Amino acid sequence: MTRTDDDDWDVTESVGATALGVAMARAAETSSATPLFVDQYAQWFIDAAIERGWRSPFDAQALAEADPEVAERIRERAQSIFGYAAVRTKHLDDFFLEAGAAGITQVVILAAGLDARAWRLPWTSDTVVFELDQPRVLDFKAETLRAHGAEPSARHVAVAVDLRQDWPTALQQNGFDPSRPTSWLAEGLLPYLPAAAQDLLFDRIQALSAADSRIAVEAFSPTFFDPEHQRRRREDMAKLRAAAGAAEDATPDVTALFYNEPRADVADWLRSHGWDVSTETTATLMARHKPHLSRDLQNPDSIFVEGRRLTGP
Numbered sequence: 001m002t003r004t005d006d007d008d009w010d011v012t013e014s015v016g017a018t019a020l021g022v023a024m025a026r027a028a029e030t031s032s033a034t035p036l037f038v039d040q041y042a043q044w045f046i047d048a049a050i051e052r053g054w055r056s057p058f059d060a061q062a063l064a065e066a067d068p069e070v071a072e073r074i075r076e077r078a079q080s081i082f083g084y085a086a087v088r089t090k091h092l093d094d095f096f097l098e099a100g101a102a103g104i105t106q107v108v109i110l111a112a113g114l115d116a117r118a119w120r121l122p123w124t125s126d127t128v129v130f131e132l133d134q135p136r137v138l139d140f141k142a143e144t145l146r147a148h149g150a151e152p153s154a155r156h157v158a159v160a161v162d163l164r165q166d167w168p169t170a171l172q173q174n175g176f177d178p179s180r181p182t183s184w185l186a187e188g189l190l191p192y193l194p195a196a197a198q199d200l201l202f203d204r205i206q207a208l209s210a211a212d213s214r215i216a217v218e219a220f221s222p223t224f225f226d227p228e229h230q231r232r233r234r235e236d237m238a239k240l241r242a243a244a245g246a247a248e249d250a251t252p253d254v255t256a257l258f259y260n261e262p263r264a265d266v267a268d269w270l271r272s273h274g275w276d277v278s279t280e281t282t283a284t285l286m287a288r289h290k291p292h293l294s295r296d297l298q299n300p301d302s303i304f305v306e307g308r309r310l311t312g313p
């Protein structure tokens with residue numbers, strides 16, 4: 001699974017399949033006893049992918065075939081990863097609800113994947129939600145939602161584009177208005193971009209953000225991108241995979257899709273470009289929303305960065 005500058009993917013492969021991973025977490029949270037949010041769309045995506053031959057990394061059959069001790073470790077791992085993704089979803093739902101309450105009606109979700117916020121959040125009727133992702137990921141999403149007759153709760157505009165390419169032009173050709181304040185989201189995206197592409201992404205957001213725009217970013221500590229740290233994570237995963245006896249393609253190694261390069265600190269970058277910035281750690285959010293789940297090594301060292309732009313470009 002070697003990355004290249006112009007690689008592309010379907011939802012069941014490479015970086016695309018990570019969107020299914022997040023959908024699995026949202027489906028699991030939705031069917032839990034006390035969910036932090038309800039995303040009934042998530043299970044539709046999983047079912048549609050399975051119909052296409054995709055096999056879940058936490059496939060029940062693979063777990064049943066695995067050594068019971070290993071199966072238990074995999075379940076613990078799933079609980080930890082899913083718990084993190086659920087808390088992240090809840091936190092970022094709240095970001096959009098607050099931005100909407102403050103009157104921001106233009107929303108851009110970068111690398112939207114199978115995010116169903118345009119369908120499930122209570123947007124005001126004049127809100128437009130732009131979703132950017134690779135063409136085949138957005139096609140799969142649209143087809144699945146169409147098959148279920150789902151209607152968005154805002155005006156929804158899919159912008160099929162690679163975020164390493166000229167997405168600002170594509171966004172504006174689809175009706176984005178840079179003179180209006182925007183709420184931006186980059187969730188589950190940055191590790192999949194080379195450091196230079198991350199820099200360019202923020203330069204472009206800056207050029208398109210009117211005063212009073214807001215941004216939420218799932219950013220990562222410098223240790224996260226340390227090759228040694230990622231090597232240890234990979235080794236750990238490989239041991240688990242080998243022990244489970246599961247097929248390699250059923251338990252993809254997501255770290256192989258990351259660009260482990262030193263990169264700009266998102267909070268510092270935004271501060272130095274005129275944004276009022278606040279941050280929250282994973283530990284704080286987990287303690288707030290899922291205190292029973294310990295923060296272990298399987299949770300990325302993420303930092304949730306929120307910015308409010310004081311003056312326009």
Ligand SMILES: C[S@@+](CC[C@H](N)C(=O)[O-])C[C@H]1O[C@@H](n2cnc3c(N)ncnc32)[C@H](O)[C@@H]1O
Binds near residue numbers: 111114164188192
């Ligand atoms: C981990 S998923 C996160 C999806 C969504 N933000 C969520 O949290 O549910 C990563 C997503 O980033 C998208 N992505 C990664 N690199 C991209 C690129 N260069 N251009 C467009 N989309 C990209 C993938 O297609 C995938 O949908």
